[in-house]
Amino acid sequence: MLRVLIGLRERLRALFGRGFESELDEELRFHLEEATARNVRRGMSPEAARHAARQSFGSAEVTKERVRGETGVLLLQDLAHDLRHALRGLRQRPGVAVVVILTVAICIGANGAVFSVVHSIVLKPLPFPESDRLVRIFNGYPAAGVPRGTNSVPDRYDRRDSIEAIEDVALYTESSFTLGGEDAGRHAFALHVTPSFFAVLRVAPAMGRLFDEAIEGADGPRPVVIGHELWVSQFGGDPEIIGKDVMLDGLHRPIIGVLPESFRFSTWDAQVFSPMIFTPAERSGPRARHAEGYEMIGRLMRGATVGAAQAEIDAFNQAAVSAYPADLRTLVLDAGYHTVVRSYLADLTRDVRRPFLLMWAGVLLVMVIALANVTGILLVRVRARQGEIATRMALGAGRARIFRQLVTESTVMSLLGGAVGLVLARWSLPLLGAFEVYEIPRADDVVMGPVVIAAMVAAALLLGLIAGVVPTLLLGRRRQSLLRGHRGELTVGAPLMQRALVSGQIALAFILIMGTGLLVASLRNLTAIDPGFDATGVIVNAMSLPGHRYGTPVARLEFAQRLLTTVEQVPGVRSVAVASQLPFSGGDQRGGITAEGVVRADGEAIGVPYQTRVSAGYFDTMGIDLLAGRGFDARDALGTVPVAIVDENLAARTWPDRDPLGQRFWQGEEAGDNAEAYVVVGVARSIRQNSLSATDAAGALYIPVTQSPPGFFRLAVKLDGEQTAVWPEVHARADELDPELVLFWSDTMEGSVAASLILQRTPMQLLSAFSVIGLLLGTLGVYGVMAYSVGSRRREIGLRMAMGSTGGQVAVLIGREWSAVVGIGIGLGVVGTLASTRVIQSLLFETGPLDPQVLLGVLGVVLAAAAIACLVPVRRAVRVDPTTALREG
């Protein structure tokens, strides 16, 4: 044991002892001087004495090499020595070092930034205990146009009580409150949640307590839990807040708990949590089971899987549906009713996963290009250092040792580059905002955590190792000629490794640029789509009417009309409208309808149209064409016959062989016995509601606000041209109407449409940036290899020209060789693009993986870059005077 420790100390001393080398020098000097002195004592002349001492000692350099060789079998010692040697080497050849360090820094910088985003958004577990047990559950009716729906109240009790794999579930729905009291007019986002909500998430309160089932039987006003931010902003961080009241929509609600600062749930930044309590009657029954409207999260039993929960719910649904009355059974079955259980993280990231993985793939390509680039540089450098290497080998340094030293050098450079890159990455994280990365859902919490840093260090290390090892393979083969001291032998043609590096970099750059080109083309196709409405100069806002003051339809309608009149009078406003939801504003409220006298064929699903309640000016303001019938007007007042406007798609689906005008229908899945039927008075053009790429086959239904005034609505204002100055005026006038109410979520309609393309635009922009980097690195890399390759053939070129070849002929000769290499690179690039189709295709819109226009453009770019990288060195080579070239060899 002791010996092990001593050995270790000895190794560490050799490693860290500054004086290892100088002590060795001193020791050997002492030896030689003593030996010389003894020889003198024995009667030799000083010179002969020194000579004899040296002779019996042998080569001091060889001895030193061997002592170093004995410092330990551990790589550690060699590493320390090699590190010193490497750093010395870098100082001696700063040019190469700077290029390599910069290349690695750029690639680690880009990778670090993107990986930070990918890790923070897509990979990192959610900030809840055992978050891998959290699931999202929803019902879908794909055949009816609702692939992803919500959940009902009975679902909450059924799934908690009957599904073994599930510990508990919670329902929640997004809402908002008007905060009353001293600071009137503030608006707070809220979640209505079942009492199980916080238990499912396993959140502990920062203060007070959270909801539990006991709340369901309690009397009095329902308590609320508030978020940390509201606690600070509204209550000044009052430590005695628990038990005090908060005014929400005019009602006093006791605060029972405050959430921790770190609590974040979904992108809805809710600051008020209000419990939902259901009556026993609401909790069961076939009809209630399909009266959905709530999101659901659940927690799996420990050890249970998503698949197990899914299978149990499938079986449960099947049993439940088979017990339904026949008409309801066929209704839900024809609509394709089913339930989906998904891991919560996977579900949250379902839309962003692919775009982010694509961006990641793009930046990894940059990394591989950088690897090829650095490998090329080091390859050239190893060949240029043949002399030094041969000398060291002759001094007895083992081959393995030389290998190690070269690899240490490349690794040191790569790690230095990685360190610079990490700083770059940290700096460039905020810059990603320019690519709208932080507008992407969930992207508000991007940090460069230890996982990212470790991954980047590992990447830099790996890059350095590979880039260092590859050139030493060449060294292995060439060792004999190195030892003989051969240099500058006549080579004809470029060695395989150079050709491979050039082809590889061209292929990688091609794949990267091709992917970017496809995204550009796809986005162009998307933005060329006519959404069916004209959003030019339209600004949109939201407003929420608190229930306590606007509890009746009359009160809500009266306010809406006052708002419309006020805003209409603002100079510069052309027209104005309110609507319960607007296109491209995220809302997707739908409801099924039952048409009078239309019998649904067996197996045909009901349609569930997008439903919005709009004011008379809606179609004008939004620039939606009315194709038949009339718009809404003063006739459509509260209490008169309910009317509706349907869009083309809904009309075609519901009344395929009749004139839709004058047709009657009921809301819901069956003909209403008591409810009054709606009469269709107009047909509007179909528009894209929330996505430019998806047509909405289920269609849209418009109902006049005058007959059904909503408590939450959007205000759309069409301005005369680009009058941004009007915007604050609109706000000011609207806010004057009621001091408690404010307009929020203000945006332009064009901005809303553009925002819907973020998952296409951001990857496209980032990949464009990566393409520029990749193309630059690739071009530099190809140039470097070419310059070296052509340079090492100066004798051959000189010989050819001495024998009568013209510079042009030589250029053609070399050009022919390398055009094959470039061709192979492009061929590989096409193959790589096709191979990546599966990844990229789902993000493309009406663009094939080998879109001819894109292909041509990318070919042009890559060929131009390759031509520049190849021609410059060739031109320089053929200008060389043949006699000079030959003499140099």
Place this chain on the structure above:
Amino acid sequence: MKTERQETKHSRSEVLLGTLDLLVLKMLAAGPMHGWGLAEQLEEISAGVFCVNQGSLYPALQRLKRKGVVRSEWGTSDNGRRARYYELTRGGREYLLRELANWAKTSGAVNRVLAHDGGN
């Protein structure tokens, strides 16, 4: 040509590897000594029997240090110069005894074989 020379050198030091270590340890058992002193003694002991390249001593000393059987310290030589002295560690003494026993056994066996051969 250089390759050949290297190989020759290698094979020779390999032959000496075990014995050189043992000789060094044996010399150090008498007390601390610097590399030059060991080389001088080695020259006397081995004179006419085998040729030792004095340089080979230093890798051997480094090897023994790494094994923890020898430690070194800078001291002052008889003529007042700074010199690196080597001495046996406690583990080194045990190691030496064990190795000497081994050596006796091995060399005894070799001698018996040789004697047997000679008898033929």
